[in-house]
Amino acid sequence: MPNDTDSNLPESMTHEVVTHSRVSAYHTIRVVDIGQRRILQFERTRQSSMYLDNPYETDFEYPAFFHIGLAIRPEAERTLVIGLGGGTAVKRMWRDYPQMHIDAVELDPDVVEIAREYFALPEDPRIRVIVDDGRHHIETAPDIYDIVVVDAFDDDRIPLPLTTEEFLWAVRARLAEGGVVTYNVIGSVLGDHSKAFRSLHRTLRNTFRRVWVFNADEGVDAKGNNFVVLASDTRLSTAGLLERIANRVDGRVSLPAFEHFGENLYEGPIRTGDVPILTDPPGRKR
Numbered sequence: 001m002p003n004d005t006d007s008n009l010p011e012s013m014t015h016e017v018v019t020h021s022r023v024s025a026y027h028t029i030r031v032v033d034i035g036q037r038r039i040l041q042f043e044r045t046r047q048s049s050m051y052l053d054n055p056y057e058t059d060f061e062y063p064a065f066f067h068i069g070l071a072i073r074p075e076a077e078r079t080l081v082i083g084l085g086g087g088t089a090v091k092r093m094w095r096d097y098p099q100m101h102i103d104a105v106e107l108d109p110d111v112v113e114i115a116r117e118y119f120a121l122p123e124d125p126r127i128r129v130i131v132d133d134g135r136h137h138i139e140t141a142p143d144i145y146d147i148v149v150v151d152a153f154d155d156d157r158i159p160l161p162l163t164t165e166e167f168l169w170a171v172r173a174r175l176a177e178g179g180v181v182t183y184n185v186i187g188s189v190l191g192d193h194s195k196a197f198r199s200l201h202r203t204l205r206n207t208f209r210r211v212w213v214f215n216a217d218e219g220v221d222a223k224g225n226n227f228v229v230l231a232s233d234t235r236l237s238t239a240g241l242l243e244r245i246a247n248r249v250d251g252r253v254s255l256p257a258f259e260h261f262g263e264n265l266y267e268g269p270i271r272t273g274d275v276p277i278l279t280d281p282p283g284r285k286r
Helices: 068-072 088-096 109-118 134-140 165-174 195-207 238-246 258-264
Strands: 017-023 028-034 037-042 045-051 078-082 101-106 127-131 145-150 175-187 210-215 225-232
Touching (some): 028 109, 037 109, 045 088, 068 175, 078 088, 078 134, 088 101, 101 109, 165 175, 195 225, 210 258
Parallel strands (some): 078 101, 078 145, 101 127
Antiparallel strands (some): 028 037, 037 045, 210 225
């Protein structure tokens, strides 16, 4: 979801046409066209984008890394995406994997309407959109998933209830054997702005057997980078994961340059001794 603000775009690309705007119960939402790109904004932060001449493509890099989940769970047929936005991840998975059934959970019903009307979210039996809180859905729905994607934000932070140890144990209960939970995280593994990332990493490591971090941006110490973090109880080794990425999961994944995504695996140190495991605040109602 969040990437950068329009103020960071080159001047030649900032001529905006506001196609739609509304104030929902959660956000001030704008749909902005800039050249051939359509952008979904909450307040002034970019949440999603697509190209008007190809709604399955985006100039955001991180959603492509969600497909690494297929390298961990190649036979995946059920995916849950928490945080719909413009439907970037949902649309592409629906198109690329005909066997895939996708549940998308979105808190804001206005976002669902906008995704359908302005971002070409398909109406199809393989896509089920659920207006609900992501934590509530995980804790109450009976469904079992092969892949769970957490791409929900409050400003540039993942809401705490979607990061805690209690939430992750609930996710584990909803995952098929060898399933994977995938996070889009904005932050850093190093430096002054890394504490939130390192706490999430420690919490994931405390809950799952395997955790992998992929850098979807340049650099590892700036405040606003996108990282895609995958966690699973699979016995797949890192070498095995990289081999599957290199062979495009036996040809299942058609994304451009996917075979090179293994080069973005972060294998440096992630210091966690000085950060807490994330837990629910005392008295949180279930």
